[in-house]
Amino acid sequence: MQHCDTLIFPGWCVPIEPSGTVLTDVAVGIIDGRITDIMPAAKARVKFQASVTVERPNHVLLPGLINAHTHAAMTLFRGLSDDLPVEAWLKTSIWPAERRWVSAEMVRDGTELAIAEMLRAGVTCFSDQYFFPEIVAETAVDLQMRAVVGTPVIDFPTAWAKDATECLSKGTDLVHDPYADHPLIATCFAPHSTCQLSDGSFLELRVLADQLDTPVQIHLHETAAEVAESLERTGKRPLQRLADLGLINSSLLAVHAIHVNDAEIELMSSAGVSVAHCPKSNMKLGSGIAPLAAYRAAGVRVAIGTDGAASNNNLDILDELRMAALLAKAISGDASVLSANSVLRMATIDAARTLGLGKEIGSIEAGKSADLICIDLEHCNSQPVYNPVSQVVYTARADQVSDVWVAGKHQLDAGRLTGIDTGTLLTRCHEWQQRIGQDTPQNARSIP
Amino acid sequence: MQHCDTLIFPGWCVPIEPSGTVLTDVAVGIIDGRITDIMPAAKARVKFQASVTVERPNHVLLPGLINAHTHAAMTLFRGLSDDLPVEAWLKTSIWPAERRWVSAEMVRDGTELAIAEMLRAGVTCFSDQYFFPEIVAETAVDLQMRAVVGTPVIDFPTAWAKDATECLSKGTDLVHDPYADHPLIATCFAPHSTCQLSDGSFLELRVLADQLDTPVQIHLHETAAEVAESLERTGKRPLQRLADLGLINSSLLAVHAIHVNDAEIELMSSAGVSVAHCPKSNMKLGSGIAPLAAYRAAGVRVAIGTDGAASNNNLDILDELRMAALLAKAISGDASVLSANSVLRMATIDAARTLGLGKEIGSIEAGKSADLICIDLEHCNSQPVYNPVSQVVYTARADQVSDVWVAGKHQLDAGRLTGIDTGTLLTRCHEWQQRIGQDTPQNARSIP
Numbered sequence: 001m002q003h004c005d006t007l008i009f010p011g012w013c014v015p016i017e018p019s020g021t022v023l024t025d026v027a028v029g030i031i032d033g034r035i036t037d038i039m040p041a042a043k044a045r046v047k048f049q050a051s052v053t054v055e056r057p058n059h060v061l062l063p064g065l066i067n068a069h070t071h072a073a074m075t076l077f078r079g080l081s082d083d084l085p086v087e088a089w090l091k092t093s094i095w096p097a098e099r100r101w102v103s104a105e106m107v108r109d110g111t112e113l114a115i116a117e118m119l120r121a122g123v124t125c126f127s128d129q130y131f132f133p134e135i136v137a138e139t140a141v142d143l144q145m146r147a148v149v150g151t152p153v154i155d156f157p158t159a160w161a162k163d164a165t166e167c168l169s170k171g172t173d174l175v176h177d178p179y180a181d182h183p184l185i186a187t188c189f190a191p192h193s194t195c196q197l198s199d200g201s202f203l204e205l206r207v208l209a210d211q212l213d214t215p216v217q218i219h220l221h222e223t224a225a226e227v228a229e230s231l232e233r234t235g236k237r238p239l240q241r242l243a244d245l246g247l248i249n250s251s252l253l254a255v256h257a258i259h260v261n262d263a264e265i266e267l268m269s270s271a272g273v274s275v276a277h278c279p280k281s282n283m284k285l286g287s288g289i290a291p292l293a294a295y296r297a298a299g300v301r302v303a304i305g306t307d308g309a310a311s312n313n314n315l316d317i318l319d320e321l322r323m324a325a326l327l328a329k330a331i332s333g334d335a336s337v338l339s340a341n342s343v344l345r346m347a348t349i350d351a352a353r354t355l356g357l358g359k360e361i362g363s364i365e366a367g368k369s370a371d372l373i374c375i376d377l378e379h380c381n382s383q384p385v386y387n388p389v390s391q392v393v394y395t396a397r398a399d400q401v402s403d404v405w406v407a408g409k410h411q412l413d414a415g416r417l418t419g420i421d422t423g424t425l426l427t428r429c430h431e432w433q434q435r436i437g438q439d440t441p442q443n444a445r446s447i448p
Numbered sequence: 449m450q451h452c453d454t455l456i457f458p459g460w461c462v463p464i465e466p467s468g469t470v471l472t473d474v475a476v477g478i479i480d481g482r483i484t485d486i487m488p489a490a491k492a493r494v495k496f497q498a499s500v501t502v503e504r505p506n507h508v509l510l511p512g513l514i515n516a517h518t519h520a521a522m523t524l525f526r527g528l529s530d531d532l533p534v535e536a537w538l539k540t541s542i543w544p545a546e547r548r549w550v551s552a553e554m555v556r557d558g559t560e561l562a563i564a565e566m567l568r569a570g571v572t573c574f575s576d577q578y579f580f581p582e583i584v585a586e587t588a589v590d591l592q593m594r595a596v597v598g599t600p601v602i603d604f605p606t607a608w609a610k611d612a613t614e615c616l617s618k619g620t621d622l623v624h625d626p627y628a629d630h631p632l633i634a635t636c637f638a639p640h641s642t643c644q645l646s647d648g649s650f651l652e653l654r655v656l657a658d659q660l661d662t663p664v665q666i667h668l669h670e671t672a673a674e675v676a677e678s679l680e681r682t683g684k685r686p687l688q689r690l691a692d693l694g695l696i697n698s699s700l701l702a703v704h705a706i707h708v709n710d711a712e713i714e715l716m717s718s719a720g721v722s723v724a725h726c727p728k729s730n731m732k733l734g735s736g737i738a739p740l741a742a743y744r745a746a747g748v749r750v751a752i753g754t755d756g757a758a759s760n761n762n763l764d765i766l767d768e769l770r771m772a773a774l775l776a777k778a779i780s781g782d783a784s785v786l787s788a789n790s791v792l793r794m795a796t797i798d799a800a801r802t803l804g805l806g807k808e809i810g811s812i813e814a815g816k817s818a819d820l821i822c823i824d825l826e827h828c829n830s831q832p833v834y835n836p837v838s839q840v841v842y843t844a845r846a847d848q849v850s851d852v853w854v855a856g857k858h859q860l861d862a863g864r865l866t867g868i869d870t871g872t873l874l875t876r877c878h879e880w881q882q883r884i885g886q887d888t889p890q891n892a893r894s895i896p
Binding site for chain 2: 012020022023024025026038039040075076078079080082083084085086089113116117120121280282283284285286287288289312313314315316323325326327329330332333334335336337339340378380381382383384385386387388389390391394395397398399422425426429430432433436437440443444445446447448
């Protein structure tokens, strides 16, 4: 018999590739953090001697979910203010809180909270944009989480960098060392939005991105106001401005991409630009609704992201993909738009390809990294099971995620996080609540 | 010291009335299934000797959530078919399944599954429309769940009744006996939709509803096709037809009510018609989006429902109220529309009033029935807590509901259902899956 580290026997396996496949009576092995073949269960039992055998007869085995856009550390601002129009939300709440509280310590704790939440919810990889990206990367490595760490680039001074040139310089350090060819961390540049960077900064960024072969992601056409302001200030819509600056190409990930016209969709399609769709944040902020059906018809690749917890207010990709499907059906008036299978691909293989990780993650295929999850369907709210993909997409909650492996490490084992001390983490959250909350009016009162 | 059955010490208490109130350091007692005053915690500890003391320091105590519209037994058809346009979904999947499988046994098991799911998710009262309503009522009483049991009325023969007259006759039995003045069960008539009843049947129903003083609920203006068909067949839109038949009044609950014009909203407002808003089902079936902001501006009372699990696919009111808030913001482009506080009222006191139960449930007030829930915020995805109402509405999942009381009975105790044997229930679900699933193509396969 051959040795393997872990052998998983799920009730069902949804490998994502080939599309639409649902397997039963199979096993998946993990050797040195990588996936073996998907084997008939009986064959696996005679072929392999496993260090750990994981029997999950009521569960669906899937590739780990991918959160294509977030600001992890903003978990510490979760629920700080809600139900405000986006401009007021930013100007009266989020930006003042960021000016006062963003620090290496805050980013460390906020990112750990985000990783704990995401692992618990079956997310094995997140694409992040936030200050102190070196801390985001360090935290992800410490906790053995996969991340695409974006270096924020803005012209204005922050606690982390004084201008775009310093952002780019720090980002270059991150790309070179220690994360070149790192097993868990990939990097990119993340200019915040076109209104936060001059043409000069964008040109500087483009040269560096080309030299370092580093992808770029940017909030683009998120609000009607952003597009209007750009037109007024530069005479161009943001996408056109980026095109003129040479930044519209297949290494660009356009985040949100809501207020686009047909010509812009065509431009994105022909240039190979991808989209990170964040339906809950867009809805909650009243920003608008991205034209998913049009993107898919035009062949634009779309991944799913939660955005930050300050505007979602969760980092739960199961919830987000369900929302993407329901919203697309609602807007089109067509229940057949964005099927369960399609939306599950957006949160796995499509997201992996969007982030340049399509050969490493996003499906259960021999040789790929063992980023895997099990979802338990033996809950009243997911029964009966006629079609496990339907139950995963339309009924399963994050708490039904029973097991998570990242590069073969068993991060969530039968519902328990193995690498994070949540007691200590929650104590630190309470401390942050006391510190950050002191600036906001408390609505809870006692009675005499 | 005074005796009380149960004394609950929550971290926060959100009594719903007065609106916007959040209390700390308080206790709520239960005596003979009813709520005592909300007291300062210190006072409660010296005043009361409780049989059971429940300490929930990280939790929010709320009135039980109300599901204003569902078809409970349809849990057994959950996920049978998805991603189909509504006409195809009904005609090729749901109606054939109903013709073949609906029976007293199916309604009993499906309703028990629904009640287990709803209790687990903090729902303490549901308003139901389905065949064999006497079985729905019996099941709710057996499991000590509160329900508004609607008698379905349609002209066509079903496994339960041969025509509208028989539906009404059976419904009359239900209203009279044994559920007149029952502590847990209220009743109503539930004509399916205007296209399923002749004018004669509606007139018969109206006379009975008046005589028995029984409210009426009906699927109304759910799809554009329903409105068009009515116009073609009767020359009237459904709402106008009901108005001409004398059925538009304050005892009518209009379910869905999506495709309405300004004059119709005005008519509903002036007549005191209420609306049961089911956003997830409407989205998933591509039926359209109800004009929530317009209803609220016109003073129409709106409650939240899940609809049946075959089109949702959950019976989770926390998820549904979050969806209602996000969808209203998305459609209006205004993040301030339908605040966390407003939407929580829709799922509690507004729903109670809509169902004619406003004096009995829907808020934590002295003398009301002890229909109460606790939601645990000590989860990574709900931390930190700046505002507990925001965390309940925008972050909490059904699994964070730790405790549920219905009329004082502790139905969910620290996450465990006390009155339902879920092991046996799930075994019966598996049997139904085998029976009902045999008619549908299986998508799961093994590999050689």
